[in-house]
Amino acid sequence: MNVPESLKYTASHEWVRAEPDGTLSVGITDHAQDALGELVFVELPEVGRKLKADEACAVVESVKAASDVYAPLAGEVVDAHHALADSPGDVNKDPYGAWLFRLKPADPAALAKLLDAAAYTKTFK
Amino acid sequence: MKTTPLVGAHRRAGAKLVDFAGWEMPLHYGSQIDEHHAVRRAAGMFDTSHMLAIDVAGTGARAFLSRALANDVARLERPGKALYSCMLREDGGILDDLIAYFLRADLYRVVVNATTADKDLAWLEALGASDVTLRPRRDLAMIAVQGPQARSRTWSALPVLRAASEPLAPFFGATAGDAFVSRTGYTGEDGFELLLPADEALAVWGRLAQAGVRPCGLGARDTLRLEAGMNLYGQDMDESVTPLECGLAWTVDLASQRDFVGRQALAGRKPARAQLGLVLAGRGGVLRAHQAVHGARGDGEITSGTFSPTMQTSIALARLPLETAPGDEVEVEVRGKRLAARAVRPPFVRHGRILVS
Numbered sequence: 001m002n003v004p005e006s007l008k009y010t011a012s013h014e015w016v017r018a019e020p021d022g023t024l025s026v027g028i029t030d031h032a033q034d035a036l037g038e039l040v041f042v043e044l045p046e047v048g049r050k051l052k053a054d055e056a057c058a059v060v061e062s063v064k065a066a067s068d069v070y071a072p073l074a075g076e077v078v079d080a081h082h083a084l085a086d087s088p089g090d091v092n093k094d095p096y097g098a099w100l101f102r103l104k105p106a107d108p109a110a111l112a113k114l115l116d117a118a119a120y121t122k123t124f125k
Numbered sequence: 126m127k128t129t130p131l132v133g134a135h136r137r138a139g140a141k142l143v144d145f146a147g148w149e150m151p152l153h154y155g156s157q158i159d160e161h162h163a164v165r166r167a168a169g170m171f172d173t174s175h176m177l178a179i180d181v182a183g184t185g186a187r188a189f190l191s192r193a194l195a196n197d198v199a200r201l202e203r204p205g206k207a208l209y210s211c212m213l214r215e216d217g218g219i220l221d222d223l224i225a226y227f228l229r230a231d232l233y234r235v236v237v238n239a240t241t242a243d244k245d246l247a248w249l250e251a252l253g254a255s256d257v258t259l260r261p262r263r264d265l266a267m268i269a270v271q272g273p274q275a276r277s278r279t280w281s282a283l284p285v286l287r288a289a290s291e292p293l294a295p296f297f298g299a300t301a302g303d304a305f306v307s308r309t310g311y312t313g314e315d316g317f318e319l320l321l322p323a324d325e326a327l328a329v330w331g332r333l334a335q336a337g338v339r340p341c342g343l344g345a346r347d348t349l350r351l352e353a354g355m356n357l358y359g360q361d362m363d364e365s366v367t368p369l370e371c372g373l374a375w376t377v378d379l380a381s382q383r384d385f386v387g388r389q390a391l392a393g394r395k396p397a398r399a400q401l402g403l404v405l406a407g408r409g410g411v412l413r414a415h416q417a418v419h420g421a422r423g424d425g426e427i428t429s430g431t432f433s434p435t436m437q438t439s440i441a442l443a444r445l446p447l448e449t450a451p452g453d454e455v456e457v458e459v460r461g462k463r464l465a466a467r468a469v470r471p472p473f474v475r476h477g478r479i480l481v482s
Contacts, residue, residue: 018386019341032225037152037157037344038156038158038409040432040439041408041409041410041411041432041439043409043410059410059460061158061432063158063348063409063411063412063431063432064344064345066410066411066413066460100264
C-alpha cells in the first residue's frame with residue numbers, strides 16, 4: 001500500500017498535505033480507498049464551514065459502504081474539490097492527487113502532531 | 126474457510142477474496158464496476174461452486190418435489206426444463222429460493238444457495254419419502270458465463286458443449302458429456318450456467334478466460350442481479366417473509382389443489398406489504414438495505430440497494446405498503462437526510478437495456 005513519506009496522516013485514514021499558501025489539502029489514503037472499494041459518491045463540506053478537529057465533515061460512498069471523512073485539524077474550509085462529484089472513482093485511481101477539501105488551520109503548528117508515514121502504516125499493518 | 130476448485134485461479138488473477146457464508150470467494154479482480162459492464166456488454170464468468178446441487182432421485186421424485194416446492198414441478202413437461210421456486214415453511218416463510226431441473230422421470234436436480242445449503246438439505250431429508258434419495262453433489266463445480274457474447278465465447282472455448290447447448294431455449298438445460306449446461310443465470314443477460322466435475326473446473330475456467338470471458342466477483346454479481354430485479358436470499362427475503370411480500374407471487378401456485386408445504390398459510394393471507402423498486406431522483410448518496418422509506422401510503426424499508434453502474438444512479442428493492450404504486454414519489458432516509466426517490470416496477474435493466482425511466 002502506498003503511503004508517501006511527504007504527507008501527514010490520521011488514524012482515521014485521512015492524509016494531509018501542507019500547501020505553499022499555508023492551507024492544508026485533505027484526502028483519504030490508498031489503504032482507505034482500497035478497503036472501501038470503488039467510490040460512487042462524494043459529499044464535500046461547504047466552503048467557509050468552521051471545523052473542529054475530528055469533526056465528520058465529508059462522506060465517501062463506495063458500491064459497498066458509506067464512510068465519514070473527519071477534519072484532521074480545526075480550521076476553516078477554503079476550497080472543496082467539486083469535480084469529484086462527476087468522477088468519484090478518481091479517488092481510487094489517484095488517492096493522493098484527488099484531494100477532497102482544503103483547510104486553513106486554526107493552529108498551523110498542530111500539523112506536526114499528526115502521524116508520519118511510518119506511524120500511520122503501523123495503524124493497519 | 127471452505128474453498129472452491131478455482132480459488133488458486135482467483136488468487137493468481139489478483140482477486141480480493143472475502144468470507145462469504147464460510148467460503149473464500151472473489152469479491153472482485155480489481156474493478157467490480159468494469160466487471161459489471163463486461164457482463165452487460167460482452168461476457169463475464171462467475172465461480173458459483175459454493176452453491177449446492179442436490180440430486181433428487183427415485184420413482185417418487187416428482188411427487189416429493191410437488192410437496193416440497195411452492196412452484197409446480199408439473200410445469201416441467203420436457204426433460205431439461207428449469208423451474209424457479211421457493212421452498213417454504215408451514216407458516217409460508219421462505220426457507221430458500223432455488224432452481225429445479227427435470228432431468229428424467231426419476232431424476233431431478235435442485236440448485237440451492239450456499240448460505241442455506243446445509244439447512245435446505247436437512248429440511249429436505251426430514252421431509253423425505255422412502256422412494257426418494259437425496260444426493261448432495263459437492264463433487265460438482267459451477268461456473269456461470271453471462272453476457273450477450275457468453276454463448277458464442279463458451280462455444281469457442283469449449284466446442285464440445287456446442288451441440289448440446291446451441292438448441293437450448295432460455296430456462297432449459299442439457300447434459301453434455303459429464304457436464305450439465307443450462308441457459309440460466311442471475312444477471313438479466315443471456316448465458317449459461319455450467320455444472321461440471323470439480324477436477325475439470327480449472328481447465329474450463331482457463332479456456333473461457335482465453336476466449337475473452339472476464340472473471341467477475343460477487344460484487345458485480347450483486348449489482349447485476351439487483352439491476353435485473355432479482356432477489357437475494359437473506360437480504361430481500363428470509364424465513365420471516367412470504368413470497369407474496371417480496372415480488373415472488375408469480376412463483377407460488379395457489380390455483381391448483383396441489384398440497385405443498387406453506388400452501389395453507391399463504392392461501393388465507395393477504396399481505397400488507399409488497400416489493401417494488403426505487404430509483405434515486407437526484408444525487409445525495411447511495412440507497413442501501415435497512416434505510417427507511419416514507420411515502421403517502423405509509424412507511425417501508427429498503428431490502429437491497431446499490432449504485433447501478435448501468436443507470437449511473439442508485440437503485441433499490443424495497444418492501445412498501447401494498448397500496449404503493451409504480452410512479453409514486455417517496456423519501457428515503459440516507460445518513461440523516463431525506464432523499465427523493467421514485468417507485469418503479471423491477472427489473473431495472475435486462476439484456477443491456479434500461480427498462481425504467
